[in-house]
Amino acid sequence: MLNFKSVALVLLLVSPSLWAAKIVVHDRMMDHGGGHLMDMGGAMVMGQNIDRVPDGCGTISGTKEITVRAGHKHAKRFPGRMFAFDQQEFNFEPCTKLTVNFINEDKIRHQFMIHGLPRYLYAKGMFHLEVTGPGQVTGTLILPPAKKTYLVHCDIAQHMEKGMKGQMKVGGGDIDLPSIPGVTPYVVQDSYKRTVPLYVPPVDPSVAAKKKNAPYFTVSMIAGLVIGLILLVALASYLKGKQITEIFAALFGYTVALGSKGFNFLKSIFVRLFDKTKKLSFKK
Amino acid sequence: MLRQAFISLVGTFAVLLPFLATAAVDLPPSITIDPGKVEPPCKFNLPKWRDAQVVEGVQIQESRRCLPDNPDLIAAVVKGTNNISMETLMETHLSVDSVIKKDDLDGDGDPDVIIIKLEVFELNGHTPDFAGLSTTYDIAPGVQPAMWVFAPKTRGMSTQSFISNVANTTLRAPSPVIRVEQDDIVWLQLENSHYFPHTIHLHGVDHPYVDSSGEGNDGVPQTSDKVVMPGSAKTYEFKPRVPGTFVYHCHVQAHVHIGMGLIGMLVVEENKPNNWVQTLNVGAGQVRHPSKGVLADYDSEYDMHYHAHDKDLGDIVKEFNDPRLVARKMNREYDLQDATDEYHLLNGLSFPFTLRESLIVAEPDQNIKMRIFNSSGEMSAMHTHGHKATITHYDGVEHNPIAQITRDIYDLAPAQRNDLKISTKNDGFHSYGEGIWIFHEHREKSITTDGMNPGGGISAIVYKKYLDDTGMPKVQGSDITPLFTQAFHSRQYPVWQDFDEWNSLGEPEEVEDEDLGDAFVVPPPKDKNKKTVAATLIATTDATPVVNFMKGLGAALVVFLLYAFRGKLTGVLSLFGKKGGRKDA
Secondary structure: OHHHHHHHHHHHHOOHHHHOOOOEEOOOOEEOOOOOEEOOOOOEEEOOOOOOOOOOOOOOOEEEEEEEEEEHHHHOOOOOOOOEEOOOEEEEOOOEEEEEEEEEOOOOEEEEEEEOOOOOOOHHHEEEEEEEOOEEEEEEEEOOOOOEEEEEEOOOOOOOOOOOEEEEEEOOOOOOOOOOOOOOOOOOOOOOOOOOOOOOOOOOHHHHHHHHHOOOOOHHHHHHHHHHHHHHHHHHHHHOOOOHHHHHHHHHHHHHHHHHHHHHHHHHHHHHHHOOOOOOOOOO | OHHHHHHHHHHHHHHHHHHHHOOOOOOOOEEOOOOOOOOOOOOOOOHHHHOOEEEOOEEEOOOOOOOOOOHHHHHHHHHOOOOOOHHHHHOOOEOOOOEEEEOOOOOOOOOOEEEEEEEEEEEOEOOOOOOOOEOEOOOEOOEOOOEEEEEEOEOOOOEOOOOOOEEOOOOOOOOOEEEEEOOOEEEEEEEOOOOOOEOOEEEOOOOOOEOOOOOEOOOOOOOOOOOEOOOOEEEEEEOOOOOEEEEEEOOOOHHHHHHHOOEEEEEEEOOOOOOOOOOEEOOOEEOOOOOHHHHHHOOEEEEEEEEEEOHHHHHHHHHOOOHHHHHHHHHHHOOHHHOOOOEEEEOOEOOOOHHHHOOEEEOOOOEEEEEEEEOOOOOEEEEEOOEOEEEEEEOOEEOOHHHOEEEOEEEEOOOOEEEEEEEOOEOOOOEOOOOEEEEEEOOHHHHOEOOEOOOOOOEEEEEHHHEOOOOOEOOOOOOOHHHHOHHHHOOOOOOOOOOOOOOOOOEEOOOOHHHHOOOOOOOOOOOOOOOOHHHHHHHHOOHHHHHHHHHHHHHHHHHHHHHHOHHHHHHHHHHHHHHHHHHHO
16 A cells, blocks of 8 residues: 555656646756756756856956747747757857856757867866756856857757757857857758649649639629729719818818718718619719 | 981881780789778777676676676666766766666565656767768768667767767667566656657557556557657656567657667566666667576576668758758658668677677577567578577567577567577587677678678677687687778778788779780681681571471471371361251251
8 A cells, every 4th residue: 555655656746747847947956066066857057167267357347147048949930940049149248257047948958058168167168057848957157358259059969950059259259150040051051942843732623614714794893893983983073173282181081081971972872773762863 | 308217217106006005915913902090999998897896786797898888877777867876877978867766666676666768869960060970970980871869868968079079978879778677667758859750669568558647658640649749758658567578669750760760679577576677778789787587597688689771861861951851851752662771780880890899708508698689671580600599589478488499590570579598508509619600690781881791780609718808809810900991881992902912802903994905816717718617517507597497397297298198188178068068958
């Protein structure tokens, strides 16, 4: 009986339906030293630096905090991509102390990695946030003084290639990086030349024949023509002898009054047309 | 005067020119092709990894191969990534939640709730950033087919470093062997990190059609469940009541996704007390922590996964970055009916790389369990040199022990598994004694790489005394080091070079046809008019006159017979005449 209860408890605790619920904030990380933090849910921070000021900075120039979201749904804006961040370009002043809140909205792992940082401060020259979604992890670093563009990406195979890529420009940056969705083109372009003929649904022959045999002049078309002419004649009689300014003023007035006057006018026309007791006449 | 002399000189030279050209009467000499960079047959210096040892309380068998499995990885997947020290975990690429083991529900000393997380990776794929491949994996020197694999959930980068494009050691072919215990509650979570939809189908494994929440659990997108889209996850639940060697694979566009590599072995071990099984066997091959059930009858255990891969299929992935273009090519334009497999893999590698990982290291008088699996689309027939093995199980089901067959060819239909018992008892039947005995598929294309031999899934049963310090076989045949080159695998190195002192079967030097000189012309017969008897006979062996003569003879025979039997003939003819006459009357 005890076993059954423990099974039920385990099932409840790690039920897949609960995993999918909402964004889990991974804020109870174990510090493994050297800027490496991790928890038992697989969330990771590597290369965290909260107080070591890079050479050439003197002091921290400012403090910034950003939130970056990642996931399949952010690729919607970029056709032909499968994964993306919600923003592709980041600009910061040199020596900024930057805190990144990284929110992964997928149910798989994603990473927010900055490459090319000075190795004496950052192991492998890397600042790295990683979390299995839906989840959030936060890390802090201090940007170096040089005017430089850093690659920001997810290093899971094919995630950067399929869109999860951005660039961080410090002090305006020095270059643009390729293949950043919506920012720079690919170095190696795909060929979109159609290799399979475009499918055009065949037209039902009976429908096509009907269309072909249909007369050009129809009863409804003639009716439209007659009514249109009548309306034009009536309009001309209203505008006769008026100046352009007056016409515009009148147009405005009639537009405003169209709801009532127009309706009444049309009604009178229709009454004349369809009331068999009266003969059709355009005289007032 | 000078002009005349010049003309006569040129004229003489022109007349002599043909004779000068025919002066070359010998054939071009053999040249020696420099194979270029030769990889050391074993480039891994991992002596400590090869020893028998205990890590985190887990007994790990000796593995004398060149590249044994990392003992820390073995410990992590036996104990569970949730039950080991951070130091051990950090020696692996595994994510902390990749293999979770807990709850001894039946009180027999081992965990019974097992949560396994798999991701999906592309190897040797496209990159829009440069003309090269992303996350590379060599199946042989310089041979990089694009493949997809299920991989244990890892942490950190996919490559070995930021400046390297080489996949980290956990991301490799084949999809890892999954090992669970009978009656375990298993949650197999697919975290789809790839850009295409996928599923997991549990082939042969006892699993319910729907899971505990009523969702599909069979992995077939047309019947039970929806596909797992990129960025999504799904958990498959099973509690296998029957042990055996089974399979798991993706069932989305299975005709191509299986060929791309989304298929692996799934072994259900017998439920035994205190039986901590090795949940994953990354890269297949030797199981360094065999289960209690296997150890009762065997000294060692090997998982052998044979696969075949169509280069053209993989090339689609290499050509395009846009997933829509890859999908169009793969799902609509690629015609499996016209496909041929260029690469034949044993445990994700082709010869000679198979020698680094997939050797069976034997000692006399042992019993070795070998589970062989064919994930190619064709019949396969594996053959062991020097040994006749007994097929104990077909597709995970034990064959009646008194009817079990011992033979030297083990045929495997597509997706079939055979469990083999290899006895190394030197009795002239089970084993012919110690040595380096190769084993390979006897479907000959499977011993090639892109049709060139030696390649494919060749490996060997190597007796320990034939193994050198680096775990490579001490071969006494021809030198195998040139096979560890890109020159050989790009068809540029003659496989018989330097087989003898003067390289008699090497590469001939290239000579233009005209530089070879005129061919020898057979002189015509001396007197054309005077034909020899033989020549006359040859001239008349034209069949027509003979046939005509025979026809004449035949005609003469017919005429003679007609004349000889003219009386009878007229009698027969008159019968017809009478018959007609009666009718008229």
